[in-house]
Amino acid sequence: MTLKFTTSYVEDSLAIFRQYKARADRAMQQVADEQLFLTLDEESNSIAIIVKHMAGNMRSRWTDFLTTDGEKPSRNRDSEFVDPPATRAALLELWESGWAILFGALEPLTDADLGRTVTIRGEAHSVMQAINRQLAHYAEHMGQIVLLAKHYACDHWQTLSVPRNRSAEFNRRVAAGEASQR
DSSP: OOOOOOOOHHHHHHHHHHHHHHHHHHHHHTSOGGGGGOOSSTTOOOHHHHHHHHHHHHHHHHTTTTTSOSSOTTOOGGGGGSOOOSSHHHHHHHHHHHHHHHHHHHTTOOGGGTTSEEEETTEEEEHHHHHHHHHHHHHHHHHHHHHHHHHHHGGGOOOSSSOTTOHHHHHHHHHTTSSOOO
16 A cells, blocks of 8 residues: 555544555455454454454444544443354454444544544543544554464465565565555
8 A cells, every 4th residue: 555645644544544454354355264263362362353342442432433432331342352243244344334433433534623622431632642542552453463364374375565575676666666565
């Protein structure tokens, strides 16, 4: 994914969220359906559980983002870590609905909104702080999804960034305008 130069924090944040989503989408496409539900051990989460948690977080944080607390009374966070949807299709439907809420909340914002106050768990945040909080949170979970997918895909893994031992070639292609940066 090519980075677009911008001085708009909102525009850049949206691009980063889209990049995170695209990487996780590409990672999940590389695993078999049953691998979405596997755990490495009793204390680990499966890709499906991570997706369910992220979707629940997105629904809570981004619904009525500017007007209600980001931790909705209806959210049951603990339930996000058990009983994921039973199929890839149902899981991806949940995933897409969470992202739709996030993008629906952020796309209308402008940089003039960054100083507005929102709350998360009763704590005041500027809009910019709230966005940063979620960027960091989702980055952590995207890394988990990618790590698990890469582990399960093993020798069939298709890199999501610059291939190992191919940095010089990739840089040459970028400089020559032959490849886009991811």
